[in-house]
Amino acid sequence: MSQRTERRGGIHVDQSDLLCKKGCGYYGNAAWQGLCSKCWREEYQRVRQKQIQDDWALAEKLQREEEAAYASSHGPQTQPPSQSTPPHPQPGHASLGPFSKFEEKKTNEKTRKVTTVKKFFSPSSRSAPKKETQEGKTPSPSVSRRASFDTDQVSKDFVDFLKNLQKPGREIHKQCRAFIGNMSSKKDLSADELSECVQDFYQNLADRLMGHFKCSSESVEQVMDQVEKYIMTRLYKSVFCPETTDDEKKDLATQNRIRALHWVTIEMLCVSFDEEIPEVSENVVKAITDVIEMDSKRVPRDKLSCITRCSKHIFSAIRITKKEPASADDFLPALIYIVLKANPPRLQSNIQYITRFCNPSRLMTGEDGYYFTNLCCAAAFIEKLDAQSLNLSPEEFERYMSGQASPRCSGSEEDWSSPAPAPTNPVLAQLNQNLEVLSGLSGRQEALMEAAHSLQADLLSWPESVQHEVHDILKKYPLEVLPRSAPAIDDNNDVDNDNLPPPLTPQVV
Amino acid sequence: MAAGGTGGKTYSFKVVLLGEGCVGKTSLVLRYCENKFNDKHITTLQASFLTKKLNITGKRVNLAIWDTAGQERFHALGPIYYRDSNGAVLVYDITDEDSFQKVKNWVKELRKMLGNDICLCIVGNKIDLDKDRHVSVEDAESYAESVGAKHYHTSAKLNKGIEELFLDLCKRMMETAQAEERLKGNGASQSASSRRGVQIVDDEPQATPAGGCCSSG
Ligand SMILES: Nc1nc2c(ncn2[C@@H]2O[C@H](COP(=O)(O)OP(=O)(O)OP(=O)(O)O)[C@@H](O)[C@H]2O)c(=O)[nH]1
Ligand SMILES: [Mg+2]
């Protein structure tokens, strides 16, 4: 809460503090800067819209500068490339380091940004440097500025790369610029249509390089890698997990699914890892890290490289364990195991993004494509996984899924049914702890309910007892002389009632 | 940018290996790509994705061989593996009748999903164990013919029939690709439709310095 109303005798929260700051009548939420969900969404949309416009303005500006840089570098006196690229348009980039990791789920993004805002509003940060406070006022652009910082670097590299190509370089640059400009007007296309546009562009450009400029296939591959990097760095934000798809929903479903499958063991999947061997477990950890890292990359090819690195570590682990080269029958189960262990962020979005926007030749026949296909298989397998896929009975599978039982890695099946000592599994330990907390809470709730009930009973009986007393007094001192004072007593009674708390209605706390 | 290439072509083909467990799929590719069999000292890191470069009648071919997980529980994942493949090598063990039945199932599925775009090879492996043969040569060959596939006999152990198998497959895939090329033909092609098919790229002859235009990356 950004504002607190302090009164004598402790903190008093006014009803109005809880309402939406826009005054729409709904309750607000601290996480939404005191707005209700509806008003927050409107507010957020507005900021976002502006941010997108700013981004495009910046992109266009950069492109003009690039053009100029490009032209000048091909003038009679070639300048060194570093000088001909535009300086950073925003000062203070260096202070933005902590924001660079903002590549989370969109929903998370919203809440996280707000957390940052909150931080700046809290008293302790009032003394923070002014620059930072300003940064905090418009939370989202800080992310985009970091992103455009990376984009600048990519643009610079792209121009440098194209300079070596002379005439085709100019052509490629022109085409890419035109294409990105074109795409900005196509924001509301479906994901498939966006994919078609990008893929057609790749194809046409490659055709042109081969046909018109007679480039060798190796050169074309190299150029297309750079083109993909340049284009997708710029388009990433608008085409990764776009709102027109249910990618995000699938991500959450997969994430939950993997969480629910935490009990799956190496033995059930028949993975040839001997994690007792340090070198094997080292490779397993590296493989997990690699597949998690995929989400942090923006260029499809860089994402693919993460998958390939992950796969190579898996192969090493298998090779060390089995002492023979891994076949697909070794590899796929191992990859499934790694994915289950890693629970890679936004797995479905990443798979979709790569499928839609990667250079197709890489996906179809290349080595990267093979590993990527296996990752798709792993994701599909995890989604469909049932008792049979793990050689379990349906009952066993159900018990594990519902958390009633947990398999022992050692394979001694009696173990879990006996009253186990302190559970070794950290998830189980956490679970037990949660259960304890829950039962404690429910005990406290019961006590509270009881107290409330007795309070209610007291309150109900109190007016009655007062009335009794009054009656007794009336009986003792009959009011014959002043008959009109009887209603006056009723009035007094009302006045007394004003000092009473309102009657409690029973409700579940 | 080096110009004036004579337009030599490089074909890139994706071939999937299908078949029951233990019929010798891995042995076949390792023999083909590395000329190794049951060698415990193989330095190869993995045998699930292997490539081979060939030169067939002056045309360069990059062959990518995709091993697939054969266990029954992974069967449903087949379509993800063989999507966009130009050829399939369906292996059975001549001493194992069941493995031949499996091949028949694969053929049905592939034809249903990919039609005639895919070149099918049915391979009876382990012919060194001919004395234990349980699948008759006539049955296998006539079945292959009836589904528009070609039949081959191989032994990974003795290195028999494997070169021929892959060479023949490549030639057939090239024919298919060339036919497709002619079909979409003279400039009127819809690039979108051809995009996910075979990659055909103009190429420099080997003599010119490699990577002429893009030497710095
Ligand atoms: N005699 C003989 N044995 C072979 C031949 N090819 C493979 N084998 C043996 O058959 C067994 C299985 O071979 P793999 O290559 O692992 O079979 P696979 O089809 O890859 O099996 P999965 O990976 O389990 O699907 C091994 O013991 C090989 O030594 C062959 O031509 N002749
Ligand atoms: Mg194998």
Ligand SMILES: [Zn+2]
């Ligand atoms: Zn509101």
